[in-house]
Amino acid sequence: xxGIRIKNLRKSFGSYTALHGIDxxxxxxTLLALLGPSGCGKSxxxxxxxxxxxPTEGEIWADDVLLSSSRGVLPPEKRGxxxxxxxxxxxxxxTVAENxxxxxxxxxxxxxxxxxxxxxxxRTVRLEALRDRYPSELSGGQQQRVALARAxxxxxxxxxxxxxxxxxxxxxxxxxxxxxxxVHDLLxxxxxxxxxxxxxxxxxxxxIAVMKSGHLQQLSSPEEIFERPSNAFVAKFIGxxxxxxxxxxxxxxxxxxxxxxTAPDRSGAERGGGVSLCVRPSxxxxxxxxxxxxxxxxxxxxxxxxxxxxxxxxxxxxxVDVGGERxxxxxxxxxxxxxxxxxxxxxxxxxACQILDPAA
Amino acid sequence: xxxISTSREGSTPDAAARPMMPRVPLVKTAVFxxxxxxxxxxxxxxxxxxxxxxxxxxxxxxxxxxxYARTFQSADLVxxxxxxxxxxxxxxxxxxxxxxxxxxxVSRTDMPFRRTIRVLTLTAFVTPSFIGATGWxxxxxxxxxxxxALWRLVAGADAGPLLNIYSMAGAIFxxxxxxxxxxxxxxxxxxDEMAVELEDAAATLGSGTLRTMLSITIPLVTPAxxxxxxxxxxxxxxxxxxxxxxxxPTGIPVVTTKLAEFYQQFPPEIFMAAAYCxxxxxxxxxxxxxxxxxxxxKQYVTISGKTRAGRxxxxxxxxxxxxxxxxxxxxxxxxxxxxxxxxxxxxxxxxQGLSWENLSLYWxxxxxxxxxxxxxxxVNSLLFxxxxxxxxxxxxTVVAYIVERRMMPGARLLxxxxxxxxxxxxxxxxxxxxxAYTRAPLNLYGTPMLLxxxxxxxxxxxxxxxxxxxxxxxxxxxERAARSLxxxxxxxxLSITVPLMGGGLVSGWFLVFIPIIRELSVAVFLxxxxxxxxxxxxxxxxxxxxxxxxxxxxxxxxxxxLLLVAVARPLAQLTGARRTSRKxxxxxxxxxx
Numbered sequence: 001x002x003g004i005r006i007k008n009l010r011k012s013f014g015s016y017t018a019l020h021g022i023d024x025x026x027x028x029x030t031l032l033a034l035l036g037p038s039g040c041g042k043s044x045x046x047x048x049x050x051x052x053x054x055p056t057e058g059e060i061w062a063d064d065v066l067l068s069s070s071r072g073v074l075p076p077e078k079r080g081x082x083x084x085x086x087x088x089x090x091x092x093x094x095t096v097a098e099n100x101x102x103x104x105x106x107x108x109x110x111x112x113x114x115x116x117x118x119x120x121x122x123r124t125v126r127l128e129a130l131r132d133r134y135p136s137e138l139s140g141g142q143q144q145r146v147a148l149a150r151a152x153x154x155x156x157x158x159x160x161x162x163x164x165x166x167x168x169x170x171x172x173x174x175x176x177x178x179x180x181x182x183v184h185d186l187l188x189x190x191x192x193x194x195x196x197x198x199x200x201x202x203x204x205x206x207x208i209a210v211m212k213s214g215h216l217q218q219l220s221s222p223e224e225i226f227e228r229p230s231n232a233f234v235a236k237f238i239g240x241x242x243x244x245x246x247x248x249x250x251x252x253x254x255x256x257x258x259x260x261x262t263a264p265d266r267s268g269a270e271r272g273g274g275v276s277l278c279v280r281p282s283x284x285x286x287x288x289x290x291x292x293x294x295x296x297x298x299x300x301x302x303x304x305x306x307x308x309x310x311x312x313x314x315x316x317x318x319x320v321d322v323g324g325e326r327x328x329x330x331x332x333x334x335x336x337x338x339x340x341x342x343x344x345x346x347x348x349x350x351x352a353c354q355i356l357d358p359a360a
Numbered sequence: 361x362x363x364i365s366t367s368r369e370g371s372t373p374d375a376a377a378r379p380m381m382p383r384v385p386l387v388k389t390a391v392f393x394x395x396x397x398x399x400x401x402x403x404x405x406x407x408x409x410x411x412x413x414x415x416x417x418x419x420x421x422x423x424x425x426x427x428y429a430r431t432f433q434s435a436d437l438v439x440x441x442x443x444x445x446x447x448x449x450x451x452x453x454x455x456x457x458x459x460x461x462x463x464x465x466v467s468r469t470d471m472p473f474r475r476t477i478r479v480l481t482l483t484a485f486v487t488p489s490f491i492g493a494t495g496w497x498x499x500x501x502x503x504x505x506x507x508x509a510l511w512r513l514v515a516g517a518d519a520g521p522l523l524n525i526y527s528m529a530g531a532i533f534x535x536x537x538x539x540x541x542x543x544x545x546x547x548x549x550x551x552d553e554m555a556v557e558l559e560d561a562a563a564t565l566g567s568g569t570l571r572t573m574l575s576i577t578i579p580l581v582t583p584a585x586x587x588x589x590x591x592x593x594x595x596x597x598x599x600x601x602x603x604x605x606x607x608x609p610t611g612i613p614v615v616t617t618k619l620a621e622f623y624q625q626f627p628p629e630i631f632m633a634a635a636y637c638x639x640x641x642x643x644x645x646x647x648x649x650x651x652x653x654x655x656x657x658k659q660y661v662t663i664s665g666k667t668r669a670g671r672x673x674x675x676x677x678x679x680x681x682x683x684x685x686x687x688x689x690x691x692x693x694x695x696x697x698x699x700x701x702x703x704x705x706x707x708x709x710x711x712q713g714l715s716w717e718n719l720s721l722y723w724x725x726x727x728x729x730x731x732x733x734x735x736x737x738x739v740n741s742l743l744f745x746x747x748x749x750x751x752x753x754x755x756x757t758v759v760a761y762i763v764e765r766r767m768m769p770g771a772r773l774l775x776x777x778x779x780x781x782x783x784x785x786x787x788x789x790x791x792x793x794x795x796a797y798t799r800a801p802l803n804l805y806g807t808p809m810l811l812x813x814x815x816x817x818x819x820x821x822x823x824x825x826x827x828x829x830x831x832x833x834x835x836x837x838x839e840r841a842a843r844s845l846x847x848x849x850x851x852x853x854l855s856i857t858v859p860l861m862g863g864g865l866v867s868g869w870f871l872v873f874i875p876i877i878r879e880l881s882v883a884v885f886l887x888x889x890x891x892x893x894x895x896x897x898x899x900x901x902x903x904x905x906x907x908x909x910x911x912x913x914x915x916x917x918x919x920x921x922l923l924l925v926a927v928a929r930p931l932a933q934l935t936g937a938r939r940t941s942r943k944x945x946x947x948x949x950x951x952x953x
Contacts, residue, residue, distance in 0.1 A: 050844055076843040083844040089837035093859045102855075103845030147841075154845055 001190050002063040002157045003028040004049070009058035011044050018044040020214040021058065026207070028063075031184050031191040033205035035198060035237070041214040042194045046162050049192060050083045051076040062157060077106075079158075082151035086163040088143045090135045096146050097122070097131040103154035121153035124183060141172045148180070152187065161193040165200060177203045198238045202226070210234045230266070232276040233359040242284065242328045244277040245358055254355050257324040261300040263353035276358040283352035284330035286318065289343035299347040304328070306342040320346055387850050391758070392768055398755055399777045401802075402817040406792030407780060413795060414635035418627070427635030440613040441639055444597055447532060447614060448643075451596030452589050454536030459543025459592075460585060462686055466544075467551040468577070469673045471682050478548075480690030485541035486921045487694065488878035488895055490601025491914045493525075493534045494902060495697025497605065498704060498911075500525040506700065531606045537693040538602075539595045543588035550584035551577070569673055583655055590647045597640055598785035600881035601899060615640055616787050616881065623791070623885060630791070637788040644783035698918070705911035723912035733889075733897060734913060738920065741877055741894040744808060748815030749873035753865065755816065756823025756872075761853065764831040765839075775824065782821035786881035789818055794885050806888040814886055815876045823872050830864040831857075870928050877921055894920075 004026040011019040019041045026032045034042040047053040049060060051073055060068040062081075067074050076083075082103075091099055100121050104114040122128045125145040135143055144164060151159060164180070165173045181204045184191055195201055201208050202222045210217040210225065210233075218230040229235035232243050246256035248269040253262050254277050267275045289303065304320040307327065315331045318338065322328055328346060338344060417424045431437050462481070466474045484492075499507050500523035511522035524530060558580065562572040600616040608617050615637065622633035675682055704710045708720040727734040756778060762768060763775040781789060793814045797804040804810040834857065842852040858865070880895040887896045894917045902910045 050840070052840060052843075075848070076840070077846045077848050079844075080846075081844060083841065085837045085841060087835060087837055089835065089841040091838060091841075091856060091860070093862065102842065102847075106846040106851065150841070150845065160844075 001028055001188065002065070003190060004158060004192070005059075005061040006045075006049075007059045007061070009045070009048065009060065010056045011041075011048060011053065012056045018214055019048075022211075022214075022216050024209060024216065024219065026190055026192060028190055029188045030206040031181070031193060031204060033201035033208045034192060034194045034211060035196065035201045035208055036211035036217075037196055037237070039213070040211040042196075042211050043162065044214075045211075046083075046160055046192065046194050049158070050081055050160055051079050080154075080156055081158045081160060082154060082156035083160040083162065084144075084147045084151045084164050086166055088135075088140075088147040088167070090138075090143045090146050090150070092135050095132050095134055096127060096138070099135070099146055100150045100153050103150065107154065117153055117155075121149040124152060124186070125149045125179075140168050141176065144168060144176060145179075148183070152183070152189075156189060159189045159191045161191065163195055164193075165195075166197070173200075180204055202238070208238075210237060212237075228266070229278070229354070229356065231357040231359065232278050235278040235354070235356060236359055240281045240329065240331075242279050242281060243359065244326060244328075246275060246277065248273045248275045248355070252355070257326070259302065261348070261353070263300070263350055263355045265355040267355050267357045269357065274358050275355050277348075277353055278356050279328075279348050279353045281317070281329040281331045282315075283349055284320075284328055284332075285347040285349070286320070286330055286332055286336060286338070287345045287347060289345050298350045300350060300353065302328075302346040302348070304344050304346045306338045306340050306344060308340055309338055320344060322346060385849075391850070392762070395755065395758055395762065395774065399759070399774060402755075402813055402820065403777050403780055406789060406796045406814075406817065407784065408792075409795035410634045410637070410784075410788060410792040413631045414638060416631045418629045418631045427632050428638070430632065431636050431639065436613075437618070437636065440615045440618040443528070443607075443612060444615040444640070445643070446528070447535060447603070448593045448596035450532040451535040451539050452592040454532065455539040455543045455592035455595075456585060456589050458536070458689055459540045459588065460547050460581075462540070462689060463544050463548035463551060464573075464577075465682055465686050467548045468573075469675050469682070471675060471679055471686065473683060477683075477686050477690065480694050481541050481544050482925075483922065484538060484690065484693035485545070486874055486878065486925060487538065487697075487918060488601065488880060489534060489538035489599060490605055490880055490895075490899065490902075491701070491878075491917070492538050492693060492697050493602045493605045494898075494907075494910060494914065495700045496525050496530070496534060498700040498907070499523075499696060500530070502526065526606055526610045528607070528612055531603055531612075533692075534602050534606065535596050535599055537689065539592045540689060540693070542591050542595065543585070546584045546588040546591075547581055550581040554580055573673070586651050586654060590644075590651055593647060594644055594782065597644065598787070598881070600785075600787050600884065601895075604899075605902065616785060619785075619787050619791070620884070630795070633791060634788075634795075637785060637791075640785055640788070641783050648783070698915070701911040701914050704907055705915050707908060710907055723908045724916070726909065727912045727916060733892065734894075734916075736890075737892045737894045737897040738916070740808070740811075740891060741917070742920070744811050744815060744891075744893060745873050745877040747808075748812045748876050749819075749869050751812065752816040752819050752823045752872045752876075753827070753869045756820055756825075757827035757861070757865065757868075760824050760827030760831055761857065764828055765836065767849075775828075778824040779821045781817055781819075786818055786879065787884070790814060790882045790885045793817070793882075805886075806890060808891055810886055811883060811891055811893070814882050815879065818879065818882050819872045819875055822875070823868060826864070826868040826871060827861075830861045830868070834860050866928065870925065874921065874925070878917075 004024070006022055006024040009019055009022040009024075010017070022041070022045065024032075034045060036042050044053065048055055048068060051068065054073045055068050055070055057070050059066060062079070067079060091102075094102065097118060101114055101118045104117055109117070119128070122131055125148050127142065127145055127149060130138065130142060135146065138146065144167075148164070161180070165176050168176060177200055180193070184204070193201070193204055205222060207219060208222055208225050209219045212233055218225060218234050220228075225234065226238050229238065232241075235241045236243060244254075244256045244261070246254045246261075248267065248271050249255045249260050250271045252265045253260055254275050256277060261277055263277055265275075267273075269275045285299075286304075302322045304322045307319040307321050309319075310317045311334065314334070316334055316336060318330045318332055318336075320328045320330060330346070414427055415423055415425065417426060431441075462477070465471045466478050471477075497505070499505050502508060502521040502524045505521070505523065505525065507523055508521040512519055515522075525534075554577070559572055559576055562576045567575065598616065600620065603612075603614045603617050604620065607614060613621075619633050619637060622629045622636065703714070705723055706720065707714070707718045708722050709718065712718050729735075759774050759778045763771045784792075793810060796802075797810055797813075804813070838860065839852050839856055842856045843849070847855065878895060880899055883893055883896050884899065887893065894913065898910055898913050898917070901913065
């Protein structure tokens with residue numbers, strides 16, 4: 001097992017630059033999620049890690065071994081890095097056991113050891129009973145587990161997972177998330193997990209790296225990412241978020257339309273610069289207009305009008321018009337039932353708000 | 361892990377650590393080198409000689425443009441060009457006009473005996489067209505032809521002949537019906553693989569069966585139709601045996617027969633011949649360019665991941681009439697000519713007419729045991745075709761792999777080189793091989809190698825295109841998975857890619873083997889008595905006028921080929937019945953979902 005260090009990694013395809021100098025550290029034994037929308041460069045990073053692409057600039061190290069630089073690339077088969085593919089890439093002409101044992105046979109291990117490691121890998125993903133099946137006789141989830149077992153059997157130093165759950169149905173996806181985390185806890189292999197699904201990242205990862213258009217946005221723990229996003233893009237990408245775009249009125253204050261709101265400020269903006277006020281819908285509180293519905297904590301207060309309200313069982317998802325073509329989403333208790341057009345007072349608890357650099 | 365480079369970070373800050381491959385990829389370099397060398401030997405050099413020769417004077421050997429000037433100025437050289445074009449266009453029109461409706465009937469309707477029609481059409485594919493022409497000479501020669509004799513029984517003894525196979529119309533007829541299998545196969549497989557959903561979608565929008573067929577089904581198979589048009593056109597342009605048998609006797613020259621004349625006259629005008637085939641190359645190259653223009657950006661994804669068979673269109677009362685119409689094609693290309701050949705081959709002397717005394721297996725006995733030539737030719741045909749097809753499919757597949765996976769700079773150029781022979785008429789390629797390999801340092805004249813190489817080169821484009829088509833269906837992730845588990849490129853190719861290509865490679869092998877075993881024009885200038893093959897033997901025997909022997913040998917050649925195909929078909933289907941069901945293949949990226 002090894003830690004990964006990525007230094008100033010750049011990758012261009014012709015005139016298009018997919019990665020603009022990424023720096024990443026993955027300590028030995030951690031599970032890092034590379035999270036971002038499509039085209040953010042996360043898959044390119046994975047291809048570079050696996051050795052299928054050569055970097056335009058920068059270096060990739062596994063502990064003290066240089067894997068890739070612009071001067072040369074250690075070929076994939078020499079890296080000791082296993083990759084689990086989005087489409088599983090389980091070989092249809094080999095049985096489950098043959099798929100899993102392939103990497104072991106390549107290593108010319110003694111027969112007894114191959115058998116033992118094969119059994120262990122199949123047991124890890126609970127596929128012992130299906131060892132002689134062909135992939136055509138397996139479900140999607142089972143194929144996914146074959147792919148995982150195949151990658152694990154060779155005891156890689158690093159495991160790469162490329163959107164491993166995106167082809168599964170919702171129910172199975174939820175189950176496999178925990179399974180992947182469980183396998184990681186069991187084996188402790190340094191893992192890089194590429195996904196565009198924030199909840200997958202939150203459940204599985206020790207660390208999350210959020211990427212956008214080839215730039216690293218933030219690298220932190222899941223809690224940190226959710227609670228203290230470094231900019232409005234990260235806030236929006238992880239969990240539901242409201243963003244009010246405005247201009248800075250100095251440290252801790254933002255002008256939105258004709259109002260000035262206050263909040264903890266983590267933007268780097270000067271007075272007059274563009275900033276955004278971000279607040280989670282679950283933190284937004286609504287009170288009936290005119291009545292004092294003071295929640296008892298310091299709040300930014302805005303008048304608003306209900307646009308629509310959707311009942312979701314555990315809460316209501318309410319869209320509020322706060323004037324000037326701006327809307328806010330609020331998740332409120334189901335008991336708070338407002339019809340469209342109702343005038344309300346919107347309370348944004350100051351400690352739940354953050355002034356951040358805008359997303360765009 | 362000892363294999364990984366051991367450079368330490370920070371130990372030498374300036375001397376950059378180089379994570380290069382631990383050893384020079386010798387095998388890879390060797391394979392690429394061999395591929396490039398083979399392409400040079402099989403395509404570049406023979407074709408280069410043709411090109412080089414075309415600019416030289418036959419008598420003086422000096423550089424000249426005179427050959428080209430003569431091609432377009434001399435009337436007796438322009439006429440064959442025009443005739444060849446007429447023959448080619450007419451062949452393509454017949455191939456499309458019959459092949460496309462036939463494919464639709466077999467693939468999409470409830471016409472009775474569809475399988476039989478399919479099998480008989482494929483039998484026509486196995487038949488060398490010059491043997492078909494021989495059969496039709498027996499049937500429709502103006503005086504002696506049996507159909508004409510029958511006609512005179514009906515119309516009176518002094519009626520003129522009903523049919524004359526020794527004519528442009530006759531040659532077009534023969535070229536056409538033996539080219540139909542190409543368009544039939546290409547279009548019917550496109551129809552078979554087309555997603556039913558595309559048709560169903562039209563149906564749910566209220567489109568009737570006919571409307572759906574005209575506005576969805578037919579346009580979707582357009583690429584296959586265009587491809588088969590071009591292929592049929594090239595057939596009509598490059599066939600040698602049929603015009604030699606049917607047009608030469610009446611003095612209608614085409615380019616291929618004219619080329620043969622340049623070689624066989626004394627003194628031969630080899631350099632002139634080289635220049636004379638260039639217009640053909642130009643026309644075919646132009647067709648390919650046009651196809652690119654027509655298809656352009658339209659991406660036809662006709663293959664879906666679904667296994668459901670296409671909906672059958674009910675012909676109702678038209679079922680049987682359609683069947684009889686469809687039966688005409690096998691009747692003309694297989695049943696009638698082979699009946700004629702079989703009958704003649706079973707008579708001791710054809711001229712004595714049909715009688716019990718005249719019936720005999722003598723010519724079969726003669727072919728197999730009565731002379732050594734036929735047996736040698738049979739062995740040669742099988743041996744050369746097997747080796748040629750193997751070389752061809754191996755080289756074509758490796759080139760397709762290198763191109764498809766962009767494994768080396770300039771890979772596309774390799775692909776282009778592998779495609780070049782498709783525009784070169786067999787007889788021209790034959791000439792090129794003759795020029796290239798009958799001199800030092802590689803004098804192969806009289807060796808089997810020369811024929812095997814020429815066969816492999818002629819059909820390399822088929823092998824390459826076929827290999828590329830299979831590889832396009834195999835997701836690169838399947839190979840990358842093996843790489844990331846520690847398999848090198850060679851190992852990955854052999855243990856993942858080749859098995860996944862499996863049945864496709866076997867059918868590709870036959871796709872090359874069959875045309876090789878029936879190929880005449882490539883072999884015609886390259887054979888020696890020792891390396892004679894069945895087709896050249898039959899061709900030369902026909903020239904000698906020994907019809908009974910010709911017929912017996914033709915029947916033997918057909919039986920031989922059909923037997924091999926019959927053995928092979930189950931073989932190709934056997935590979936991977938259980939393991940490569942559509943679902944798994946789809947999930948694994950073998951076919952696009």
